[in-house]
Amino acid sequence: MPDRVKGSRRRSAAPSKGDLRELKILEVLEDLLAVKSFDALTTNDIAERAGLSRASMYFYFSSKQEALVALFAKTVETLREKSRAAADDPAAPRDAIATAVNRTRDRWREHGLMMRVAIDQSSAIPEVGALWTKTADIFIDAIAAIMVRAGVPAHEGPDGARALARAVCWMIERTFYHASADSPEALDQAAETCRVVWLRIAGLEP
Amino acid sequence: MPDRVKGSRRRSAAPSKGDLRELKILEVLEDLLAVKSFDALTTNDIAERAGLSRASMYFYFSSKQEALVALFAKTVETLREKSRAAADDPAAPRDAIATAVNRTRDRWREHGLMMRVAIDQSSAIPEVGALWTKTADIFIDAIAAIMVRAGVPAHEGPDGARALARAVCWMIERTFYHASADSPEALDQAAETCRVVWLRIAGLEP
DNA sequence: CGAGACCGTCGACACAGTGTTGATTTTTCT
DNA sequence: AGAAAAATCAACACTGTGTCGACGGTCTCG
Numbered sequence: 001m002p003d004r005v006k007g008s009r010r011r012s013a014a015p016s017k018g019d020l021r022e023l024k025i026l027e028v029l030e031d032l033l034a035v036k037s038f039d040a041l042t043t044n045d046i047a048e049r050a051g052l053s054r055a056s057m058y059f060y061f062s063s064k065q066e067a068l069v070a071l072f073a074k075t076v077e078t079l080r081e082k083s084r085a086a087a088d089d090p091a092a093p094r095d096a097i098a099t100a101v102n103r104t105r106d107r108w109r110e111h112g113l114m115m116r117v118a119i120d121q122s123s124a125i126p127e128v129g130a131l132w133t134k135t136a137d138i139f140i141d142a143i144a145a146i147m148v149r150a151g152v153p154a155h156e157g158p159d160g161a162r163a164l165a166r167a168v169c170w171m172i173e174r175t176f177y178h179a180s181a182d183s184p185e186a187l188d189q190a191a192e193t194c195r196v197v198w199l200r201i202a203g204l205e206p
Numbered sequence: 207m208p209d210r211v212k213g214s215r216r217r218s219a220a221p222s223k224g225d226l227r228e229l230k231i232l233e234v235l236e237d238l239l240a241v242k243s244f245d246a247l248t249t250n251d252i253a254e255r256a257g258l259s260r261a262s263m264y265f266y267f268s269s270k271q272e273a274l275v276a277l278f279a280k281t282v283e284t285l286r287e288k289s290r291a292a293a294d295d296p297a298a299p300r301d302a303i304a305t306a307v308n309r310t311r312d313r314w315r316e317h318g319l320m321m322r323v324a325i326d327q328s329s330a331i332p333e334v335g336a337l338w339t340k341t342a343d344i345f346i347d348a349i350a351a352i353m354v355r356a357g358v359p360a361h362e363g364p365d366g367a368r369a370l371a372r373a374v375c376w377m378i379e380r381t382f383y384h385a386s387a388d389s390p391e392a393l394d395q396a397a398e399t400c401r402v403v404w405l406r407i408a409g410l411e412p
Numbered sequence: 413c414g415a416g417a418c419c420g421t422c423g424a425c426a427c428a429g430t431g432t433t434g435a436t437t438t439t440t441c442t
Numbered sequence: 443a444g445a446a447a448a449a450t451c452a453a454c455a456c457t458g459t460g461t462c463g464a465c466g467g468t469c470t471c472g
Binding site: 017021052053054055056081 | 423
């Protein structure tokens with residue numbers, strides 16, 4: 001990996017030809033994932049579509065797996081930016097839950113394909129798994145915080161806020177995973193179901 | 207595929223040498239999965255360990271994917287037999303939930319590896335995905351039935367029993383998936399958490 | 413200007429794994 | 443025993459991967 005320090009100050013926008021190619025490859029990869037499964041994709045498919053030779057691709061990424069990691073990392077970054085200031089909690093638990101679920105639905109609506117691919121590859125590509133686990137952990141913390149504010153005891157153990165939050169997180173993950181593979185309407189349904197479930201687990205009944 | 211009509215009448219127990227080989231291959235496959243990931247396994251690994259040539263393996267299964275399907279189908283069959291008469295409901299909802307969760311935990315304790323592999327391959331191997339979906343559907347029906355008996359409205363829609371049952375099913379799947387990859391104690395914790403969550407969603411508070 | 417130093421590119425190769433073929437041996441049935 | 447069916451495997455063709463080394467472009471500094 002060329003280690004291109006993306007976030008750092010670096011005389012404004014000097015996108016070297018190589019940087020552009022790298023971006024192009026990731027873009028092509030994402031496009032192709034809409035058509036073929038990741039497993040079915042070959043390095044050739046990607047290189048060809050990106051307009052370079054297979055061997056050249058290896059200059060940028062040492063495998064298609066690494067490319068996927070880079071692409072997914074970018075997506076996760078986007079996700080995280082969009083959820084900035086989400087953990088800040090001016091709202092009542094009931095509202096916090098509703099907006100959290102809706103935001104999650106929006107993320108799945110926009111990035112569902114990418115997230116499904118990442119989840120599918122989580123066990124095959126450790127870096128992807130780690131990235132996803134880390135993202136989930138952040139989400140779990142947020143869920144637990146809301147639950148505590150709703151009155152759920154914060155202690156450890158199988159019925160403490162953290163354990164319940166973990167269960168809720170995985171329920172949301174899986175429910176949206178399936179819904180996003182289905183239809184946009186299914187996503188709305190999934191969101192509503194998740195909202196209801198989360199409310200009940202938090203001990204809030206309308 | 208040799209099409210060995212397994213269920214059919216066929217003079218009692220004539221386990222031809224070929225049948226035994228077939229079993230042996232599946233046994234070896236399961237053993238190897240404890241050591242290597244399914245993706246990392248080669249047809250050679252399996253054939254060698256089973257004591258035949260790679261080419262001969264293709265006589266029994268036309269790919270390692272097909273072998274996995276057969277192995278998983280066998281596991282699902284076992285699972286289903288063990289859960290016979292589970293949908294019959296002499297118990298009160300509260301008890302039905304406790305025993306259902308405990309039974310599920312026991313299944314994961316014994317077959318966790320196989321189930322994790324199957325879930326991992328669900329999107330890559332359609333037959334495995336279909337098998338798992340069908341199993342989940344049966345489970346969802348059972349959950350929904352218990353919920354209805356507990357007083358949850360049976361109507362369709364995002365807060366009807368069926369939608370909630372589906373959410374609960376996926377929560378259980380994912381929670382046990384992670385727990386079973388962790389430790390036996392984690393499975394016990396997971397079971398208790400799932401029980402509590404299910405109770406609350408069903409509107410039953412102790 | 414010209415000599416190095418990178419950056420980027422790619423043809424060509426070695427290799428690993430897959431799936432098939434056809435000839436051959438072994439098992440099974442009558 | 444002998445024919446039919448079941449099972450075996452060496453050898454081959456093919457696909458995809460990752461690496462190597464040689465080549466051309468461009469930027470820099472003496």
